[in-house]
């Protein structure tokens with residue numbers, strides 16, 4: 001059942017913003033979105049029309065208060081290895097330094113994950129000279145497992161290129177598995193102590209259905225497509241993601257960070273626009289879903305606007321489904 005009480009609101013009116021990653025740093029809410037622009041690249045299944053070139057950082061003292069735009073925190077021209085398409089990003093903090101993880105294409109049009117570093121959460125960030133070694137695909141999300149270390153989750157199929165890899169190696173003519181085969185998995189890896197590289201080879205994050213079977217590639221309503229996010233609630237790990245071509249935001253739960261996870265249901269039903277992407281963050285005792293849609297641009301898929309709405313759990317820890325059109 002969809003909870004119609006929960007209304008969302010747009011956060012920024014003067015720029016198009018998407019893929020919001022929200023965190024509490026220095027007692028403020030910081031949001032790191034993609035910055036959508038009208039670049040004139042025609043729309044295709046490869047996502048070439050998402051032709052972004054920089055990132056802004058935003059902060060809020062209060063969820064209902066003013067939002068501050070801290071300006072450009074990283075531009076593609078300041079990333080030595082990148083050529084175009086600055087897609088989804090996330091930020092983590094360790095020992096007073098801030099690390100921006102981002103997806104971008106290299107000079108050969110291959111997606112990798114990059115890291116840029118700053119002394120403050122509002123940036124600007126200085127990029128490393130090379131992408132993270134062994135990184136591929138898109139949509140990094142970094143989660144600090146309290147007292148234990150930081151972990152990166154990533155991956156995205158179709159334009160996000162995950163289908164071009166198996167066992168962390170590029171393959172010839174990469175394609176999605178057949179419908180009856182196991183779906184491609186999002187990836188998880190522990191980060192190195194300096195936060196700049198993988199500390200281990202990325203592992204598959206397995207998502208099972210209610211019968212204990214891996215989700216199949218043909219299960220488009222539930223299989224992973226892109227937009228990884230991890231949060232913890234009442235001792236359980238919640239991995240949430242987009243189903244891409246069926247336009248849903250779903251989640252799965254595990255007792256362990258590495259999984260295996262069990263599929264639970266839909267967080268957000270389809271929004272206006274092709275992509276659905278999000279983050280989940282607790283701020284001042286309440287939980288919020290940050291996401292985007294294309295309503296303000298009149299439905300242009302590549303010009304999205306970020307939003308926030310309160311997220312609610314049932315007594316037994318299920319996330320109440322929200323209406324993407326609400």
Ligand code: FUB
Nearest residue numbers: 050087088226227275277
């Ligand atoms: O913003 C570009 C891409 O669109 C993101 O990386 C995907 O998750 C989708 O939202």
